Amino acid sequence: MAVDPEIGFTADVIRDPGRFVGRTELLRDCIAALNSATGLISVYGKRGVGKSSLLRQIQQMALGEYTLAKRAGLTSEIPARPRKYLTVYYACDSLIRDGKELISRLVNDQDAEDGLLRLVPNDGKDIVEFTRSKEVSGGADLKVLNWGAKGIESSKYAKTVPGDVVQTFRNFVSAVVDHQVHRRMRRDSLLIILDEFDVIQDKQGLGSLIKSLTTPEVKFAVCGVGGDLADLIADHASVERLIEQGVLAVKPMSLAESEGIIYRATELFRGAVRFAPGIASKIAGMAQGYPYFVQLIGKQCVNEMNARGTDVIDDEIFDAIVQGLKTGKAFPTLETAYQRAIGGSDGRQLLLHLLAEQSSEASFTDEIGRVVLKNSRTVAEELGVQFVDQVMPRLVEAKYGPVLERVEQGVYEFVNPVLRQYIRLRGMN
Numbered sequence: 001m002a003v004d005p006e007i008g009f010t011a012d013v014i015r016d017p018g019r020f021v022g023r024t025e026l027l028r029d030c031i032a033a034l035n036s037a038t039g040l041i042s043v044y045g046k047r048g049v050g051k052s053s054l055l056r057q058i059q060q061m062a063l064g065e066y067t068l069a070k071r072a073g074l075t076s077e078i079p080a081r082p083r084k085y086l087t088v089y090y091a092c093d094s095l096i097r098d099g100k101e102l103i104s105r106l107v108n109d110q111d112a113e114d115g116l117l118r119l120v121p122n123d124g125k126d127i128v129e130f131t132r133s134k135e136v137s138g139g140a141d142l143k144v145l146n147w148g149a150k151g152i153e154s155s156k157y158a159k160t161v162p163g164d165v166v167q168t169f170r171n172f173v174s175a176v177v178d179h180q181v182h183r184r185m186r187r188d189s190l191l192i193i194l195d196e197f198d199v200i201q202d203k204q205g206l207g208s209l210i211k212s213l214t215t216p217e218v219k220f221a222v223c224g225v226g227g228d229l230a231d232l233i234a235d236h237a238s239v240e241r242l243i244e245q246g247v248l249a250v251k252p253m254s255l256a257e258s259e260g261i262i263y264r265a266t267e268l269f270r271g272a273v274r275f276a277p278g279i280a281s282k283i284a285g286m287a288q289g290y291p292y293f294v295q296l297i298g299k300q301c302v303n304e305m306n307a308r309g310t311d312v313i314d315d316e317i318f319d320a321i322v323q324g325l326k327t328g329k330a331f332p333t334l335e336t337a338y339q340r341a342i343g344g345s346d347g348r349q350l351l352l353h354l355l356a357e358q359s360s361e362a363s364f365t366d367e368i369g370r371v372v373l374k375n376s377r378t379v380a381e382e383l384g385v386q387f388v389d390q391v392m393p394r395l396v397e398a399k400y401g402p403v404l405e406r407v408e409q410g411v412y413e414f415v416n417p418v419l420r421q422y423i424r425l426r427g428m429n
């Protein structure tokens with residue numbers, strides 16, 4: 001019988017604590033940050049390293065669900081009476097110009113499980129408790145079942161102030177804190193989690209806005225792509241005193257953690273799938289610290305296993321996946337991005353591979369992922385790419401990805417490190 005690969009592997013953000021692997025040090029920092037009365041939590045790192053998944057675990061712990069932390073051996077870090085929250089989760093997008101627009105989005109967000117509006121008390125709205133995890137101890141949150149006959153616009157307990165969205169937000173939040181956080185759920189505070197925070201166009205003023213809205217009863221967590229807090233909040237100096245504990249840099253996973261994803265999957269499959277010795281470590285090696293890749297390769301292995309009618313993923317199956325990867329057949333989503341970037345040009349394809357393969361071991365942290373055009377130019381020309389400067393522009397053009405982002409004259413960065421790793425593993429044919 002075919003095994004559903006999704007039982008053990010997923011390409012989605014990890015919400016279920018039972019699927020979350022590793023990150024023990026980060027979880028330790030999260031516990032400390034959640035349990036300090038004030039303070040901003042900031043999470044940053046490269047695309048695809050696992051930021052959003054960590055955020056969803058922060059949300060769980062905020063609700064009082066600490067099973068994951070306990071399993072990670074962090075029981076002693078959990079206070080006897082942990083601070084408990086109700087939570088709001090919002091993913092920003094690049095149409096949000098500035099802090100004001102962000103606030104306006106928040107006060108209008110109708111998501112039934114994650115939105116701020118769901119918590120604003122009003123007549124006729126049907127709000128029920130629910131848990132975000134399968135754990136029996138799961139900390140309860142609130143969701144809206146029914147917005148009520150009057151629809152979602154009017155609310156009796158919180159005043160909308162025309163033309164002043166920040167004041168409206170304050171009113172909403174204070175009604176939420178009063179009625180839901182304190183009275184109904186007997187929690188300490190409201191946690192507002194903002195993912196993809198880096199895409200907000202004008203980052204100036206976000207720091208002082210967050211500072212002005214942070215109280216012992218309202219905490220913010222912001223998350224996005226970046227190398228440090230300044231990539232998320234331009235005026236980060238204004239939140240300096242809020243961030244003593246909550247600065248969480250998510251780095252690529254260690255080999256052991258990547259292997260851990262395979263072992264966890266094996267547990268989730270409950271004996272229906274086995275990996276032959278050595279396979280987990282080969283997959284971890286290919287993934288280069290990007291858990292997304294481990295999940296994708298794992299999934300493909302299960303598909304191939306099903307096709308062969310066995311229950312063991314051995315070298316033969318693994319080699320078939322590697323072969324599929326080399327020929328561009330294994331991962332359609334990455335392949336599409338790849339093809340869009342090279343746009344049918346052999347020269348551009350060659351240049352792209354040369355850039356992807358540049359070693360970045362010489363430099364550390366910040367510099368990781370950067371490539372220098374001139375280091376590949378000579379080789380490219382020797383290999384017959386005649387007009388490097390003509391094939392280059394498509395690689396940085398937004399409508400074709402972009403695959404690369406210009407950092408400074410002649411220096412580029414792969415926008416998506418997962419795609420870079422894909423290019424490295426893919427053959428040139």
Ligand SMILES: Nc1ncnc2c1ncn2[C@@H]1O[C@H](COP(=O)(O)OP(=O)(O)O)[C@@H](O)[C@H]1O
Binds near residue numbers: 011013014045047292
């Ligand atoms: N701790 C983890 N354990 C297992 N898989 C993970 C973990 N973190 C991330 N992943 C996998 O990697 C993928 C990318 O993670 P995500 O949280 O979306 O990254 P980011 O927000 O940094 O782009 C997820 O879809 C998930 O499959």
Ligand SMILES: [Mg+2]
Binds near residue numbers: 051052053195
């Ligand atoms: Mg994310």
